[in-house]
Amino acid sequence: MATNTITAPAVLSIPQWTPVPETQYDLDWADLVTLDLSKFDTLGGKEVLAQQLSDAVNRIGFFYITHFGLTQEQVDRQFSLCKQVFDLPETEKIRYRADLENGGYNGYKPAGLRELKPGIKDNTEIYNIPKFTPEYARDHPAVIREHWDEIERFARHVHFEIVRKLLVLFALVLKLPEDHFLNIHRYPENSDCHFRYMKYHRRTAQQNADLDNVWAKGHTDFGSLTLLFRQPVAALQVRTPEGQWKYVKPYPESITVNIADALQFLTNGFLKSSIHRVVAPPPDQADLDRYGVLYFVRPEDDTELVPLDNSPVLKRLGYDQTLDSATVGLTAGEWVKARVARNVSRVGKEEESIIKGVKARYYD
Ligand SMILES: O=C(O)CCC(=O)C(=O)O
Numbered sequence: 001m002a003t004n005t006i007t008a009p010a011v012l013s014i015p016q017w018t019p020v021p022e023t024q025y026d027l028d029w030a031d032l033v034t035l036d037l038s039k040f041d042t043l044g045g046k047e048v049l050a051q052q053l054s055d056a057v058n059r060i061g062f063f064y065i066t067h068f069g070l071t072q073e074q075v076d077r078q079f080s081l082c083k084q085v086f087d088l089p090e091t092e093k094i095r096y097r098a099d100l101e102n103g104g105y106n107g108y109k110p111a112g113l114r115e116l117k118p119g120i121k122d123n124t125e126i127y128n129i130p131k132f133t134p135e136y137a138r139d140h141p142a143v144i145r146e147h148w149d150e151i152e153r154f155a156r157h158v159h160f161e162i163v164r165k166l167l168v169l170f171a172l173v174l175k176l177p178e179d180h181f182l183n184i185h186r187y188p189e190n191s192d193c194h195f196r197y198m199k200y201h202r203r204t205a206q207q208n209a210d211l212d213n214v215w216a217k218g219h220t221d222f223g224s225l226t227l228l229f230r231q232p233v234a235a236l237q238v239r240t241p242e243g244q245w246k247y248v249k250p251y252p253e254s255i256t257v258n259i260a261d262a263l264q265f266l267t268n269g270f271l272k273s274s275i276h277r278v279v280a281p282p283p284d285q286a287d288l289d290r291y292g293v294l295y296f297v298r299p300e301d302d303t304e305l306v307p308l309d310n311s312p313v314l315k316r317l318g319y320d321q322t323l324d325s326a327t328v329g330l331t332a333g334e335w336v337k338a339r340v341a342r343n344v345s346r347v348g349k350e351e352e353s354i355i356k357g358v359k360a361r362y363y364d
């Protein structure tokens with residue numbers, strides 16, 4: 001009789017990332033709803049979560065989730081890998097450069113492509129890993145290839161266990177069939193969903209002063225949702241409907257989620273694509289590089305970005321009309337690629353025409 005041997009996946013050794021301490025500064029934190037995703041599979045739990053979500057989303061478009069089925073250790077491993085990737089020599093990283101100029105962004109984005117203010121470049125490195133399907137196969141640095149299975153398991157968990165639940169909750173908020181958004185976010189189909197490692201290099205006090213402390217101008221994200229794994233350097237701010245900037249607190253064992261453009265287009269503005277920015281960290285974190293692990297959710301490429309006409313909620317509230325016909329004929333794939341391409345070497349403009357007359361705004 002054959003013996004079944006269960007072998008634990010090899011955990012290849014890499015230097016461990018230790019989260020930095022949180023700031024001691026009492027910052028002006030945003031008051032955001034927290035969804036406990038462990039309720040999702042309990043009797044009546046989805047409905048409770050959907051109610052919590054509807055209270056949150058048409059105001060600010062940012063919320064937290066907890067109990068999402070990944071341990072802190074698994075999350076920290078991704079931060080360790082993130083650091084390993086950016087510790088590689090520039091000559092190695094640049095071999096995997098993304099085709100940003102043509103709206104492609106999978107692979108490496110070096111720091112310094114964009115001028116934030118005359119003479120001051122951005123300080124952000126990015127490494128984007130697309131869906132783990134044959135269509136998106138590409139070469140990666142050895143440290144990623146050697147940990148491929150672990151990264152894939154992590155990213156697929158995010159998509160199938162976390163994003164799936166969130167997309168069901170959004171359908172419930174709009175009183176649509178539960179699978180409405182799942183049907184336009186199918187994993188095997190082509191879409192620009194991707195997993196991201198990110199590093200903001202620390203800046204000098206002089207550079208921060210020259211930048212008025214703004215590292216990434218206020219913007220909206222391009223797809224459906226963005227998930228940010230908790231990282232302790234306080235720098236992310238969300239803009240309230242009243243136009244104030246509030247810090248997003250990095251709560252332990254939480255993920256910060258924000259709504260992005262595609263969901264705003266699909267709901268004719270009922271779901272708000274949240275405006276957020278990244279600023280210089282407080283003085284007790286000023287000497288730290290800021291690492292990030294994120295997952296960007298985007299609709300399938302051929303999804304037309306027209307307002308839904310079958311949501312009783314949108315109907316009741318008058319959001320079912322094509323009040324703004326600007327996005328008619330625009331697909332999610334076109335929108336994302338156009339925004340990426342326009343973003344590469346953007347200089348500090350307030351408003352920018354992206355594609356087919358649809359504009360994006362940037363905020364100080
Ligand atoms: O680094 C962050 O906290 C936010 C990043 C962000 O807004 C983005 O990459 O679109």
Ligand SMILES: [Fe+2]
Nearest residue numbers: 219220221276
């Ligand atoms: Fe963003």
